[in-house]
Amino acid sequence: MAVDAITKAPPGRRVAGTMLRPPRRVRRVGARRELVAAGFFLLPFIALLALFQYFAIGLMIRNSFYTYSLLNPAEGKFSGLTNYRVMIHDPVAIQSIEVTLLFALGIVATQVPLGLALAIFLNIRRRGVQLLRSVVFLPVVTSVVVVTTMWTFIYAPSDGLANSLLHFVHLPSLLWATSDHEALPAMILMTLWEEVGFSMMLFLAGLQSIPVEFEEAAAVDGANPWQRFWRVTLPLLNRTTVLVVVVSTIFAIQAFAQAYIMTQGGPDYSTQFLVYNIYTEAFDLGDPGYASAISVVMLVIVLIITTAQMRALRGRLQE
Numbered sequence: 001m002a003v004d005a006i007t008k009a010p011p012g013r014r015v016a017g018t019m020l021r022p023p024r025r026v027r028r029v030g031a032r033r034e035l036v037a038a039g040f041f042l043l044p045f046i047a048l049l050a051l052f053q054y055f056a057i058g059l060m061i062r063n064s065f066y067t068y069s070l071l072n073p074a075e076g077k078f079s080g081l082t083n084y085r086v087m088i089h090d091p092v093a094i095q096s097i098e099v100t101l102l103f104a105l106g107i108v109a110t111q112v113p114l115g116l117a118l119a120i121f122l123n124i125r126r127r128g129v130q131l132l133r134s135v136v137f138l139p140v141v142t143s144v145v146v147v148t149t150m151w152t153f154i155y156a157p158s159d160g161l162a163n164s165l166l167h168f169v170h171l172p173s174l175l176w177a178t179s180d181h182e183a184l185p186a187m188i189l190m191t192l193w194e195e196v197g198f199s200m201m202l203f204l205a206g207l208q209s210i211p212v213e214f215e216e217a218a219a220v221d222g223a224n225p226w227q228r229f230w231r232v233t234l235p236l237l238n239r240t241t242v243l244v245v246v247v248s249t250i251f252a253i254q255a256f257a258q259a260y261i262m263t264q265g266g267p268d269y270s271t272q273f274l275v276y277n278i279y280t281e282a283f284d285l286g287d288p289g290y291a292s293a294i295s296v297v298m299l300v301i302v303l304i305i306t307t308a309q310m311r312a313l314r315g316r317l318q319e
Helices: 002-008 024-063 082-088 091-122 129-141 144-154 161-168 183-208 212-220 225-236 238-253 257-263 274-284 288-317
Strands: none
Touching: 024 288, 082 288, 091 129, 091 183, 091 238, 091 274, 091 288, 129 183, 144 161, 144 183, 144 257, 183 238, 183 257, 212 225, 225 238, 238 288, 257 274, 274 288
16 A cells, blocks of 8 residues: 555655655756746846847957948948057057046045945944935935036035035135046045945945854954954955955946046046046047947956956955
8 A cells, every 4th residue: 555655646745754756857857947937037138138238348349440430330441450559559548547547446445444334333223323324325326417416516616515614624725626636536535425335235234144153252252342353254244345346446447427527537637537538539539449449448457457356355355
């Protein structure tokens, strides 16, 4: 009777304490159906990714070897590495790379530690902390156009809020976005105010995922708060720190609206970001082939920097 019950039981049912595994053919059919279902749901995303990401990158690389006009793209001529040779001797392109790297360095060097400090400060359970988190995160979900326009009025040399605050504490006024020495730091300050909430939320999620038992064990062993942070909390934030640094770097290198709205790349090309230079070459000067070459160089720069950051941070934080 027991043998008949086992043989007649459906696959996967438990009979008299024995778990019957379905035949291998049934498992293969089930796995195949799951694979087909997953592919069906992923197909729209894969199609959009292939069309607007990989196809666009391939087209950009192809266009970087051609010289043509937006008005007559069909009359484009293959020019080989001419666009890249021109870029090497173009002082505006070289300066745009330098400005972008300085901007990214300033953003990462200030945003990462400040975001971590805010996350630690707001990682408490008290009344009103949710409101403070929302206030810090609010600029992140605000349009960059709105933020840049608002800070344009704040940086106004004559009656802006920034100089009014300086006058209030008896400090001399600054030219802010109208000075070639102060424009880039002013943009770093504005971008920091806008994006630090994003880093704060990532670090906050990382802090809340750390088990409390680790710090309690360190405290029992006699570690002070600084030692617990440096030896326990920070190493456990390894992946979060890598993510924040890489994402902040990519966002900084892709900056565009700040220069387009506030300074138009000036004064004296001091805020000529790479993306703004690409826009100027393609649409203002009508040379999309050259703009594509600059875009390829920017893509290579992003890949090199982010790869180096991931390897360096992972090695340093795992020691």
